[in-house]
Amino acid sequence: MTQPVSPPRDSSTAKVSQAQPPAWRGLMARADVRTLSLLGVLAVLVLIGGITKPDEFLDTRNLQLVLTQASVIGVVTVGMTFVIVSGGIDLSVGAIVALASVWATTVATQEYGFAGILFTAVVVGVGCGLVNGVLIAYGAMVPFIATLAMLASARGLALQITDGKTQIVTVPSVLDLGERDAYVLGIPPLVLVFAVVTVIGWLVLNRTTFG
Template identity: 75%
Template sequence: MTQPASPARRTTPDPPAAPTGEPPPGRGRRTPLGFRPDIRNLTLLGVLAVLVAVGGITEPDAFLDTGNLQLVLTQASIIGVVTVGMTFVITGGGIDLSVGAVVALASVWATTVATQEYGFTGILFTAVAVGLGCGLVNGVLIAYGGLVPFIATLAMLASARGLALQITDGRTQMVTVESVLDLGVRDSYVLGVPPLVLVFAAVVVLGWLLFNRTTFGRRTLAVGGNAEAARLAGIDIRRHRLLLYLLSGLCCGIAAFLLVVLSGSGQNTNGNLYELDAIAAAIIGGTLLSGGRGTITGSVLGVLVFTTITNIFALNNMESAVQQIAKGAIIVAAVLVQHRTLRTRGET
């Protein structure tokens, strides 16, 4: 007895394959090394080139001097390290308003008489430990305490500034450890590059690898883009947010040590408005303020743009108030451009 033939299966055509080799919006095609040039980064490079030209025209002798260019890079190194940590936090959907105060607290705690008795290692360890401790408090309050990042880090800003003032009693604490001070002199430069710049470069490279080549970086993008979807995908949201603020605190501790090397002292006024500079540099570099998108390379270029602007203003004897107004205007313009871009792409 023959069995009836089974009905023919209904098949549906496979969906068309996605085009290969097409760059995502806002990026160029891949280079032979596998990188995609970002239009925003190229624009920032153009802006930086224009600023260098302006500095060279307005104050050619002073601006183009090797010592001044080394100073620009050194100053960019300190806020640049802070900005790397800020980029991770903002990309993960948070904000950290306490970075400047944490830098101040770490710098004064690391330069007390008791700490300096332990020499180079004691100063470095204390600065990093204080930064990590503040990041831990921020992370616990936000991730496990349920506080809004704005409120938690604002409270840390006030507390850290107050504690720094109490430790110093309003005085400047001078560094007496020669091995620390030696890092700021020209004899310690490597092929004309200050050690602080080398530390900054190392932090940028490690930050870029962590952001672009690890699971941690992908989870940061996922948490910042859609926290609920990330949770359903198995990501521990609270632990990851805690790690983000620990990373920001670590960067603040490193920046505090670099600042101690550069200034040779610890002051409760250190890190003033660092939160403004770090957030601004990250935003104009392409990090989305609402989270879910960020770029370490863009943030570094943003730092260089702001530092160059500050240097040009200083060489031309312009008031610091004008510098702050210019920075505020740049922040507003960058956010407006981001918002308009997202509306054009239909992402909002």
């Protein structure tokens, strides 16, 4: 009995099929275009600042100050990431930060030192977030409405506490955080806090069942 003979295999076709795509294509395919575009904008801004004001913008002290100011917003964005990836929205984060800040720096709170300020800020933030969560999860309120109401409430309460005046911090341990002696390898403490919060947020989102 005659066995069917398969056609000869083209060696050039086999080589083409076995060829692997360049590594840079796989990297670009996995990269988020939006993230890369944001990094590009940041690089352009740094370049403009370095060209127009090199002595001032690229000064070590100025870069440390920029990183410190960005760290405050950065910590908030880590929490907002959890809200956004779950399809929610929170309009009250800025007002809650303001309320926690002014409540934690009242004269009565500062009498308890650094621990009192830190504890008050955390309790105020957690309390406001808990109210938002209960209203949305169990009160069936739309997140936009619930957080908008919290925004107005927190802003009004912060204004009531301060009476429209600037809060002055007098606790030495808090003021020392801004001194160069508190820097670790030239990195301000607030930047280190932001880095730790970012790492924890990344681990929770990528290495836990909850995330």
